[in-house]
Amino acid sequence: MVQPQEPEFQQAYNELVSTLEDSTLFQQHPQYKKVIPVVSIPERVFQFRVTWENDKGELEVNTGYRVQFNSALGPFKGGLRLHPSVNLSILKFLGFEQIFKNALTGLSMGGGKGGSDFNPKGRSDSEIRRFCIAFMRQLARYIGKDTDVPAGDIGTGGREIGFMFGAYKQMQNEFAGILTGKGLSWGGSLIRTEATGFGLIYYVEKMIELASKGKESFKGKRVAVSGSGNVAQYAALKAIELGSTVVSLSDSKGTIIVQDGVTPEQIAAVGEAKLKFKSLEEIIASAPAFSGKQVKYIAEARPWVHVGQIDIALPCATQNEVSAEEAEALVAAGCKFIAEGSNMGSEAAAIDVFEAHRANGVWYAPGKAANCGGVAVSGLEMAQNSQRVSWTDDEVDFKLKEIMVNCFNNCYDTAVKYAPEEGLPSLLKGANIAGFLKVADAMFAQGDCF
Structure with missing residues (x-):
């Protein structure tokens, strides 16, 4: 039973059940x-x-x-x-x-x-x-x-x-x-720190590829990222590596906007300072990587209404960080791909906005699919621990990308099967139905349901 004093759980429950019922x-x-x-x-x-x-x-x-x-x-x-x-x-x-x-x-x-x-x-x-x-x-x-x-x-x-x-x-x-995310010298896995951010980009790569019928990629795209922790940092780095311009990062106190693009050196400076719990405002004022650069800091703000023309939005901070108004602003700014690096990063009303514009080429991917790369590599760490072996970073990265591609294909195919619509299928419905079906079948088989 969902309790009225549990609003976040109520939201997650409603999102899942409503999409199942709408299929x-x-x-x-x-x-x-x-x-x-x-x-x-x-x-x-x-x-x-x-x-x-x-x-x-x-x-x-x-x-x-x-x-x-x-x-x-x-x-x-x-x-x-x-x-x-x-x-x-x-x-x-x-x-x-x-x-x-x-x-x-x-x-x-x-x-x-x-x-x-x-x-x-x-x-x-x-x-x-x-x-x-x-x-x-x-x-x-x-x-x-x-x-x-x-x-x-x-x-x-x-x-x-x-x-x-x-x-x-x-x-x-x-x-x-019994814990994952361990140090590399005592049972940890390579690519674990990068996994959620890298996996997010691999998922969006497939979105772009399918939506454009293979004609487009990250190259030349303008990307808005929220957050400044591991997920945001490595999503931004991988997006830059693939040829895009990342124009924002944020934390709980404010947002930085860099219209010419954040650099890998600046992201490294952010990562180092965040380990000491420094704010972005402190970092851009003191880190040499930001010295003399055109960086705009906006206190008490999220990036979405401040980034200007944008192609891709990646919420990577925390839950409910995109409101309906911000979703409308992103759509108006030309954003075509929204994928959550955070868990339940968009409010329910914001998701409704993205889904309503799907016929116009706006495509939304929920966190349970787009950010599953982190827990996927945690699972790979468990496998390495069980075997008492360590895989190379190339091996882990290959397996991570394979998992994210399979996840996208599963979400896409399931949406087409159970929620057929004109144009782009709903990855929200596809992710919820595909995940639910796998768990439900196991529960029936084990007698949890009958």
């Missing part, structure tokens, strides 16, 4: 309706107290969570978010999306999500280490390499994963691949 799926296969009330409730939810000591010797208390949503396709898989906004609604929405995102990768992974309302910003390494150990002391009893394999998310990078992994290893007395 021919239930007309062709009415038995699948039985799955909705089952798949929309987590198998289990853990909430726990995390008590730790700050640098002043004072006791601090946070709340930790793990939502183990669905294991029909494999061990629960999904990130750990450390951010003051974390609550059960957000984690249930993320876990619900993760079920179908993981299904679209084609790998054996269920869906889950977790984290805490702890804020790592402004904390010392020692405080973060003490929190991570206290957090893992509670979480360790609920996870395992064949049960639940968490990963990083907002606020949980390589440092935090390292502290948590070390704590788990000491508590359980085993070296197992």
Whole structure:
């Protein structure tokens, strides 16, 4: 049951169910309706107290969570978010999306999500280490390499994963691949940091190729990117590598607009400074890569209404970062391709705007499909851990691109089959139906539905 006090989860639930009902799926296969009330409730939810000591010797208390949503396709898989906004609604929405995102990768992974309302910003390494150990002391009893394999998310990078992994290893007395996003020297995978951003670009490549019948590519396109974390950085770098001009980045405090295009050197400067939690405003004022460049900073703003003429929009920051008004502005600015690097990056009304303009060549790709590259390489890291091997970056990148191409083809073909329309098919419907079908079939086979 969806609770009224869980707006983010309600939004994710409504998006999935409305697209299923707006297709021919239930007309062709009415038995699948039985799955909705089952798949929309987590198998289990853990909430726990995390008590730790700050640098002043004072006791601090946070709340930790793990939502183990669905294991029909494999061990629960999904990130750990450390951010003051974390609550059960957000984690249930993320876990619900993760079920179908993981299904679209084609790998054996269920869906889950977790984290805490702890804020790592402004904390010392020692405080973060003490929190991570206290957090893992509670979480360790609920996870395992064949049960639940968490990963990083907002606020949980390589440092935090390292502290948590070390704590788990000491508590359980085993070296197992129970977290992904690990360091390369102790079980991590090459391309994991880049995977979500690279995978996003590989997905959009297929959108451009199909929409233009092979006549166009990223070359010469103007691309608006929001966010400035790993997803935004590596999406921007790959887009630049393919010949496009990236005109924006953003963070929680504002947006930078570079009409001539952000450079790889500037993106590297952003990446280095963001590890120290610096804002974009501070970075452009102090980083040599931005010295003497035409960079416009707009405080308290997202990029979408400020980028001018644009071909591609890539929301890569957080949920609900594109409003209906901003969606209209993007369409008016000539944007033809919108693909989410963030989870549920567009408000429901914004998605309605994009879908309404599909007949005019505007094509929208939801996060559960377009950004599944990150969890796909997490799955590849799990496979490498199981085999005690490490693949080269070329091997991992090849597998990542193959997964993203297959994901696009699956979304496209499913939309054509169950939601046939003139012109471009709805990738939103295709992604939701394809992910749902794979999970539903497994649930029927295992007796979760009957």
